[in-house]
């Protein structure tokens with residue numbers, strides 16, 4: 001069948017669906033390193049993984065500005081014609097933390113926990129360099145509005161996975177949109193887009209198109225299912241019982257909102273007291289991240305549902321990121337003194353980004369039937385064992 005030729009996967013990955021393959025890494029393993037090892041990078045496939053011969057592969061570029069026939073470039077052409085660039089980005093799925101949203105009211109989609117995101121160093125060429133080479137530098141002049149990115153993975157009807165990004169994002173050098181051929185200094189693994197992948201820093205996972213086959217410049221958005229019917233926000237009052245619910249689909253998701261989560265300890269996991277120390281300490285760890293390159297300014301942790309807050313320590317690799325181009329996440333950690341005579345701790349985290357955007361304190365006001373964009377304060381419940 002169509003899934004007979006899937007790649008090998010790391011046995012520690014927590015599988016959300018087998019065909020197509022979807023899995024997230026255990027949180028403790030994910031947060032061990034700033035850059036995620038390739039075999040622990042979360043996997044989100046909508047379709048079987050295609051098997052592409054890098055020596056035969058050519059990426060086609062067409063549409064407005066590319067004449068009747070367009071052009072095609074081999075991987076070798078990309079490497080020899082354009083300057084090599086490196087970008088470290090966190091890719092986050094729109095459905096990260098969907099499982100929590102379902103606890104409020106059932107939503108539809110893969111039940112991701114807190115780790116449908118990972119970070120890698122990508123090597124490739126800027127899409128803006130390629131477009132400039134062919135004379136396309138100003139979208140207003142030629143009437144281009146969207147840049148389509150289409151994969152080579154297809155469903156049984158022949159429909160490919162595809163998406164689009166605003167042309168302003170594609171043309172802006174400072175957005176660093178990449179056509180990548182390497183992930184952490186290795187050829188991109190099949191699950192993550194071999195041989196070529198679009199990397200759109202600061203933008204939702206869904207637009208980081210893997211197995212990239214075609215780029216089309218257009219005056220309209222990509223017309224495929226995952227651009228038009230999915231990866232859009234719905235208002236909280238609309239659900240599948242709403243008549244003609246597709247009418248309420250909002251704009252396609254592009255840059256993501258500010259996010260944070262606790263990865264250690266896990267909710268429900270009992271914390272054993274050492275007893276020998278004067279004060280028992282619990283080390284809490286997690287990540288924060290924001291879309292659009294917005295830096296994380298601060299991560300706040302509360303033990304009393306937000307009455308009082310303590311400031312977490314941010315990872316130096318994260319705080320060293322340039323202003324407005326913080327594509328990678330901000331790992332953080334905080335040592336908490338465990339008060340005497342308690343049998344549990346409820347820990348809450350929230351982050352603030354460089355636009356002073358904050359996270360909503362509860363899920364209710366952002367609940368949506370597709371379970372996307374959950375960035376409410378993350379809360380864990382930790383039983384304390386005396």
Ligand code: MTE
Nearest residue numbers: 042043044045046093151161205206209210
């Ligand atoms: N590109 C193709 N061609 N096919 C896909 O199924 N999934 C998208 C995106 N690009 C997808 C794709 C989604 S929804 C996400 S979250 C990311 O890839 C996941 O990237 P990863 O599997 O490398 O983590």
Ligand code: MO
Nearest residue numbers: 093094205206
């Ligand atoms: Mo996704």
